[in-house]
Amino acid sequence: MKSKTIFLAFLILIAPVLISSRAHKFYVSITKVELSEEAKSVQIITKIFIDDIEATLQKRYDPNVSLDTKKETEAHVKLLEKYVLQKFKVEIDGVAYQLEYLGREYENDVVKCYLEVPGITDLNKIEIENSVLMDMFEEQQNIIHVKKGKTRKSLVLDKEHPKGMLNFD
Template sequence: MKFIKLAFLPLLFLVITGATAHKFYVSITKIEYVAEKESIQIITQLFVDDIEQTLRKRYRKDVSLGTKKETEADAKLLKEYILQKLTIKVNGKPVVLHYLGKEYENDLVKSYIEITGIKEFKEIEVENKVLMDVFEEQQNIIHLKSKDHRRSLILDSDNPKGLLNFD
């Protein structure tokens, strides 16, 4: 009986540590239509360690975000990467995303983006491939809010694009 207990302990250790070793890869993008400003305001939230790892694999080994080591070049890489991986069409037409800046909150980086000159919309197509080039399990959750509507999408590497229709 003692032998069985001793043999069981390493198995239990593997099960417990294996269960905590898997990481959940997710980002949240909040999109809000502000009719008074004729704009769509976007906040993309990413875990700092995930985006750093992605930027290091794609560009340079010495990228550092959210620390005193962060350089202007690091911030520029973040901006370029997000604008490359996030695309939006309003009423079937591509729109220009204006990157306004970023801020850090705990272990998150929030990037602020705006689309201007939007008087009305019937549909918004969002393609969000952020972090999908490094993490196969990545899911990008999209929440859209306007005066009359609230909708959400979950995008992944098999389906990185979604259409929200408001007819």
């Protein structure tokens, strides 16, 4: 009888805590932005969890989107490119630039998307808007690390503040 009481107490008190902690997920992407003086460009690598971006593309465009699987199609890859280019914007020294999507690769449970702004030899001020996944996940945070030479600065963007500016003057 005592073991039944302990088991029942466990179910009532402890089990909900364990279940709710497993159900909670942290929504984040990490983006590295770097001025490459040699390549005369701003190079961008954004890392997004595959399951999160896949769910977003399925909801937004096509319920059959599948990334990094045998079911992935060229059309699915194009939807990823389209979405990332819609949600990521860069302004350098007051000028808005069109990003070039160079490609993507998969690494474990993350997709790395490669973007570039060609023809940039210097920057003093950079404004970045990254609203990737914010239309799907309220808690989404997009962390941006920008490097110019030996100086590194960071931003944390969220749904209320999807845009931020860094000065390198």
